Amino acid sequence: xxxxxxxxxxxxxxxxxxxxxxxxxxxxxxxxxxxxxxxxxxxxxxxxxxxxxxxxxxxxxxxxxxxxxxxxxxxxxxxxxxxxxxxxxxxxxxxxxxxxxxxxxxxxxxxxxxxxxxxxxxxxxxxxxxxxxxxxxxxxxxxxxxxxxxxxxxxxxxxxxxxxxxxxxxxxxxxxxxxxxxxxxxxxxxxxxxxxxxxxxxxxxxxxxxxxxxxxxxxxxxxxxxxxxxxxxxxxxxxxxxxxxxxxxxxxxxxxxxxxxxxxxxxxxxxxxxxxxxxxxxxxxxxxxxxxxxxxxxxxxxxxxxxxxxxxxxxxxxxxxxxxxxxxxxxxxxxxxxxxxxxxxxxxx
Amino acid sequence: xxxxxxxxxxxxxxxxxxxxxxxxxxxxxxxxxxxxxxxxxxxxxxxxxxxxxxxxxxxxxxxxxxxxxxxxxxxxxxxxxxxxxxxxxxxxxxxxxxxxxxxxxxxxxxxxxxxxxxxxxxxxxxxxxxxxxxxxxxxxxxxxxxxxxxxxxxxxxxxxxxxxxxxxxxxxxxxxxxxxxxxxxxxxxxxxxxxxxxxxxxxxxxxxxxxxxxxxxxxxxxxxxxxxxxxxxxxxxxxxxxxxxxxxxxxxxxxxxxxxxxxxxxxxxxxxxxxxxxxxxxxxxxxxxxxxxxxxxxxxxxxxxxxxxxxxxxxxxxxxxxxxxxxxxxxxxxxxxxxxxxxxxxxxx
DNA sequence: ATGAAAGCGCTAACAA
DNA sequence: TTGTTAGCGCTTTCAT
Numbered sequence: 001x002x003x004x005x006x007x008x009x010x011x012x013x014x015x016x017x018x019x020x021x022x023x024x025x026x027x028x029x030x031x032x033x034x035x036x037x038x039x040x041x042x043x044x045x046x047x048x049x050x051x052x053x054x055x056x057x058x059x060x061x062x063x064x065x066x067x068x069x070x071x072x073x074x075x076x077x078x079x080x081x082x083x084x085x086x087x088x089x090x091x092x093x094x095x096x097x098x099x100x101x102x103x104x105x106x107x108x109x110x111x112x113x114x115x116x117x118x119x120x121x122x123x124x125x126x127x128x129x130x131x132x133x134x135x136x137x138x139x140x141x142x143x144x145x146x147x148x149x150x151x152x153x154x155x156x157x158x159x160x161x162x163x164x165x166x167x168x169x170x171x172x173x174x175x176x177x178x179x180x181x182x183x184x185x186x187x188x189x190x191x192x193x194x195x196x197x198x199x200x201x202x203x204x205x206x207x208x209x210x211x212x213x214x215x216x217x218x219x220x221x222x223x224x225x226x227x228x229x230x231x232x233x234x235x236x237x238x239x240x241x242x243x244x245x246x247x248x249x250x251x252x253x254x255x256x257x258x259x260x261x262x263x264x265x266x267x268x269x270x271x272x273x274x275x276x277x278x279x280x281x282x283x284x285x286x287x288x289x290x291x292x293x294x295x296x297x298x299x300x301x302x303x304x305x306x307x308x309x310x311x312x313x314x315x316x317x318x319x320x321x322x323x324x325x326x327x328x329x330x331x332x333x334x335x336x337x338x339x340x341x342x343x344x345x346x347x348x349x
Numbered sequence: 350x351x352x353x354x355x356x357x358x359x360x361x362x363x364x365x366x367x368x369x370x371x372x373x374x375x376x377x378x379x380x381x382x383x384x385x386x387x388x389x390x391x392x393x394x395x396x397x398x399x400x401x402x403x404x405x406x407x408x409x410x411x412x413x414x415x416x417x418x419x420x421x422x423x424x425x426x427x428x429x430x431x432x433x434x435x436x437x438x439x440x441x442x443x444x445x446x447x448x449x450x451x452x453x454x455x456x457x458x459x460x461x462x463x464x465x466x467x468x469x470x471x472x473x474x475x476x477x478x479x480x481x482x483x484x485x486x487x488x489x490x491x492x493x494x495x496x497x498x499x500x501x502x503x504x505x506x507x508x509x510x511x512x513x514x515x516x517x518x519x520x521x522x523x524x525x526x527x528x529x530x531x532x533x534x535x536x537x538x539x540x541x542x543x544x545x546x547x548x549x550x551x552x553x554x555x556x557x558x559x560x561x562x563x564x565x566x567x568x569x570x571x572x573x574x575x576x577x578x579x580x581x582x583x584x585x586x587x588x589x590x591x592x593x594x595x596x597x598x599x600x601x602x603x604x605x606x607x608x609x610x611x612x613x614x615x616x617x618x619x620x621x622x623x624x625x626x627x628x629x630x631x632x633x634x635x636x637x638x639x640x641x642x643x644x645x646x647x648x649x650x651x652x653x654x655x656x657x658x659x660x661x662x663x664x665x666x667x668x669x670x671x672x673x674x675x676x677x678x679x680x681x682x683x684x685x686x687x688x689x690x691x692x693x694x695x696x697x698x
Numbered sequence: 699a700t701g702a703a704a705g706c707g708c709t710a711a712c713a714a
Numbered sequence: 715t716t717g718t719t720a721g722c723g724c725t726t727t728c729a730t
Contacts, residue, residue, distance in 0.1 A: 009498075011723055022701045027725060035699060054498055057474030058416075059723035061407040062706045069476065095458065104471045107456035109444065122453050125406030127418065127476065149358075149403055360707055371717045376709060384715060408707030411722045 010051040019047040030055060061126060070103045070317065071128040073119065075110040075140060086258075086286060086306060090156065093310025094132060101318055103129070116141055124149040130317045136160060137204045143170060152321040154313045158206045158336075171320055171335040173313045175304035177207050177285075180341030181214025184255050184283040184302050187343055189218065193253035193281055197226040199240040199265060201257045208232070211257045211285060226251075230261045237261025241268040253281040253349065259291040259301055266295050266348070281349035297347035304341045312337065359400040368396040379404060410475060419452045419666065420477040422468065424459040424489060435609075435635060435655060436483075439505065442659025443481060450667055452478070465490055473498040479666045485509060486553045492519060501670040503662045507555045507685075520669055520684040522662045524653035526556050526634075529690030530563025533604050533632040533651050536692055538567065542602035542630055546575040548589040548614060550606045557581070560606045560634060575600075579610045586610025590617040602630040602698065608640040608650055615644050615697070630698035646696035653690045661686065 012030075016023045021040060028036050029044040036044075047053075061067045072094060074087070091107075098105045106128065108119055123131055123146065130152035133142055138160035146153040147170075155172035188196050198215045201208030216222060225247045228240035237256060241264065244251060256262035262284035266276060274280045276297055284292060287303035316337070365372045370389060377385050378393040385393075396402075410416045421443060423436070440456075447454045455477065457468055472480055472495065479501035482491055487509035495502040496519075504521035537545050547564045550557030565571060574596045577589035586605060590613065593600060605611035611633035615625060623629045625646055633641060636652035665686070 012725095013723080023724080024701060024726080025699085028700090031725085037699065040699085052497055054470065054473035056411070056723050057471075057476055058407045058410040059706090060474075060725075062405070062411055062708085062723080063725045065706085067407075067476075069471065095460070099464070099467070104457070104467055107458070108453070109456075111444070115448070118448070118453055121403065122406075122418070124403035125409075127406055127416075148401055361709095362707080372708080373710085373718080374716060377716090380709085386715065389715085405707050408722090409709075411707080411724085412709045414722080 009056075010053045011056070012053075015044065015047045015051055015053050018051060019043045065126070067127055067129055068103055069106050069128045070098055070314075071106055071108055071123060071131040073108045073110065073123075073131055073133045073142065075134060075136065075142065086260075086288060089288070089306035090134075090310040093307035093312075094314050095310075097311040097314035101314070110142075116145070120145045120149075123151055130154075130321045132156065132313050132317060136206070137202075138206075139204070152317055154317045154320065156309070156313055158210070160204075160206050171316050173309050173316065173337050173339065174207070175309065176338050176341050177210035178214040178217065180285065180302040180304065180343075181211040181255065181257075182217050183341070183343050184285065185215050185218040187300070187345070188253040188255060188281055188283060188349060191253070191277075191281055191349065195226070195248060195251050196222070196253040196255065197228065197244045197248060197251050198222075199228050199230045199237055199244065199254060199256040199261055201230060201232045201261075203229060208257055215255055230257070232258050232261060234260050234264040237264030238268045239264075241265035242272075245269075245272055245274075251280060253283075255283050255285075257285050259284040259286040259288045259299060262299055262301070262348075263291055263295050266299075270296075277347065277349050283343075283349045287344050292344070292346065295348070300346045300349040301344055302341050303344045305339065309339055312339070358405075359402045360405070361402075364393065364396045364400055364402050367400060368393045414475070415478055416476055417452055418455050418477045419447055419663075420455055420457055420472060420480040422457045422459065422472075422480055422482045422491065424483060424485065424491065435607075435637060438637070438655035439483075439659040442656035442661075443663050444659075446660040446663035450663070459491075465494070469494045469498075472500055479503075479670045481505065481662050481666060485555070487555075488553070501666055503666045503669065505658070505662055507559070509553075509555050520665050522658050522665065522686050522688065523556070524658065525687050525690050526559035527563040527566065529634065529651040529653065529692075530560040530604065530606075531566050532690070532692050533634065534564050534567040536649070536694070537602040537604060537630055537632060537698060540602070540626075540630055540698065544575070544597060544600050545571070545602040545604065546577065546593045546597060546600050547571075548577050548579045548586055548593065548603060548605045548610055550579060550581045550610075552578060557606055564604055579606070581607050581610060583609050583613040586613030587617045588613075590614035591621075594618075594621055594623075600629060602632075604632050604634075606634050608633040608635040608637045608648060611648055611650070611697075612640055612644050615648075619645075626696065626698050632692075632698045636693050641693070641695065644697070649695045649698040650693055651690050652693045654688065658688055661688070 012023045012026050016026045021044060025036060025040065026044050029041045095105050110116065110119055131146060132154055134156045136142065136155060136157060136159050143159050155170050158172055158174040159170050185196060196219060200212045203209050228244045230236040230240040244254065254265060256265050262282055265282060269276055269280055276282055284299045284301035287301045292299040292301050361372045361375050365375045370393060374385060374389065375393050378390045444454050459465065459468055480495060481503055483505045485492065485504060485506060485508050492508050504519050507521055507523040508519050534545060545568060547561065549561045552558050577593045579585040579589040593603065603614065605614050611631055615631060618625055618629055625631055633648045633650035636650045641648040641650050
């Protein structure tokens with residue numbers, strides 16, 4: 001068992017005394033600095049182990065101004081989060097890259113407007129060296145908050161308000177939603193479909209809005225009844241599909257803005273006796289293989305490499321955080337990257 | 350825009366100077382202490398706003414020894430986490446209670462053995478005032494780690510190693526898994542079933558082991574072929590059901606250790622042409638209504654109030670953290686609570 | 699290679 | 715009611 005003479009946690013000083021050296025030396029050993037004699041370093045490490053010493057991060061970050069932690073802030077009702085494999089992928093990529101660079105990822109949820117001030121204080125308080133922010137709605141106060149306290153941050157998805165509208169804009173990683181949607185709809189057109197509907201995500205999210213824009217780019221004069229707003233859930237996709245079918249019984253194709261919604265749509269199509277793709281062709285978005293390959297029929301969909309986008313976000317954050325506003329050749333580091341998408345054709349269209 | 354003369358973030362001292370008062374006074378205002386003249390407090394608040402001042406938490410916790418954050422540590426491959434509504438419920442309860450008491454919940458994942466040291470350092474470093482820990486396997490090093498650095502902690506589920514085996518044991522909140530399982534199996538017996546199988550969770554988790562014990566309490570001489578180990582996933586439940594059916598074609602009932610697995614089992618039963626409950630009666634565990642009411646037929650299951658268990662964990666943590674080892678009447682605060690379960694009868698058994 | 703000393707930004711006695 | 719002072723535990727010059 002660990003020895004702990006008095007009641008409180010051991011400090012650097014305790015370790016130093018026990019090892020018969022100075023605090024500086026202990027600090028050096030702990031931080032892996034080379035200039036310490038091996039024998040001394042060993043004595044120190046023994047003392048550390050014997051005392052069960054763990055550095056006090058508060059004291060440490062007070063002087064270093066770093067915490068080695070990075071916040072991942074998710075603004076999303078929890079229930080959606082825990083049901084949509086999309087986040088899982090994203091987080092896997094983020095985690096991987098963060099950990100690789102020695103940072104501890106800490107996840108924060110915002111589920112309620114009341115949460116903003118508390119989370120803002122947390123972010124601004126030096127608990128983390130940077131933040132990765134998600135799912136920003138048009139009215140999300142987070143971008144302004146982090147800008148205001150100049151915390152390095154990278155957004156997942158294009159923040160609402162237009163790219164680069166504030167100063168030089170935010171750093172962000174976003175898929176080419178609009179281009180991907182265009183490709184999906186063009187594919188449907190090339191199949192000879194003429195009554196092509198779309199099921200959108202919540203239009204206060206930029207990804208949903210951008211995908212709708214892509215649809216409209218191709219179908220310039222699509223009537224309003226061909227557009228149904230969903231909410232990125234399976235059930236929302238099903239409901240939207242039902243509404244679409246009611247309004248336009250002659251529908252022969254539908255572009256659905258997420259795979260999860262698409263699987264809901266497929267269910268409704270089946271229930272209503274429409275064959276896919278013979279009667280109605282379906283294209284999804286995301287290419288979450290767990291979903292897209294499991295549907296009946298397998299889903300033709302727009303692929304975005306979500307995991308890689310996560311890694312990219314983390315990488316971008318480190319570039320920003322390491323005070324590297326311009327690379328050595330003078331060009332500013334890219335602050336906003338749009339990753340490509342591509343159509344994966346399976347059986348549904 | 351916020352004024353910020355020089356490059357660095359404003360400190361208490363900057364605010365004090367600007368408001369023409371001392372640091373102490375600013376500190377008082379910020380921490381809402383009453384003994385400050387309203388006029389002065391206002392001047393301070395104005396200075397805070399003008400400077401965009403956010404207290405440096407590192408400095409603050411260095412002296413207060415508190416961080417106002419609580420870690421929720423989930424030891425689970427992410428993919429399971431993000432697919433099982435069980436965690437969603439638990440987290441909702443935890444979050445609610447934590448926030449109510451002014452603590453910021455921060456979520457940490459452990460997905461890889463490599464993560465333990467890093468997370469351990471984080472937990473021990475004073476980033477958080479306490480930890481809520483989940484899904485402990487028999488070989489999980491976390492209990493020992495937190496004990497070693499005496500961080501207030503509460504476990505979700507009975508930690509492996511027996512209750513109270515180390516000193517006075519850990520604080521934990523667990524459902525009456527064994528009792529619930531007994532009730533489920535007795536119900537099956539009372540229905541006249543004679544060949545009752547069970548699909549367990551991974552037996553290195555105490556909840557799974559306890560439920561199996563409950564099954565055996567009632568069916569003392571159940572042969573091994575009636576027991577199939579699953580993994581708490583839908584697919585695992587389906588596979589186990591298939592195995593069970595292969596081994597025991599005369600099976601007339603099955604107790605499944607989770608609703609998610611039960612829904613997988615129901616699917617297999619249907620595919621194999623077994624009617625539920627006529628041919629095979631099924632009882633689940635959890636009563637996640639999103640699942641149990643949605644299956645065909647609706648699932649008879651053992652209810653545990655997961656959300657409330659989450660709240661309870663948070664409450665217990667605060668009791669521990671507030672250095673309240675014994676209540677005022679001298680009795681030690683309860684450190685390990687087992688919450689009741691009860692059978693909810695629907696159509697599957 | 700090691701130690702002494704200063705100070706990070708804040709809170710908490712204690713004085714006034 | 716307000717200000718002064720002394721650290722909290724660590725890293726980091728600067729000496730040695």
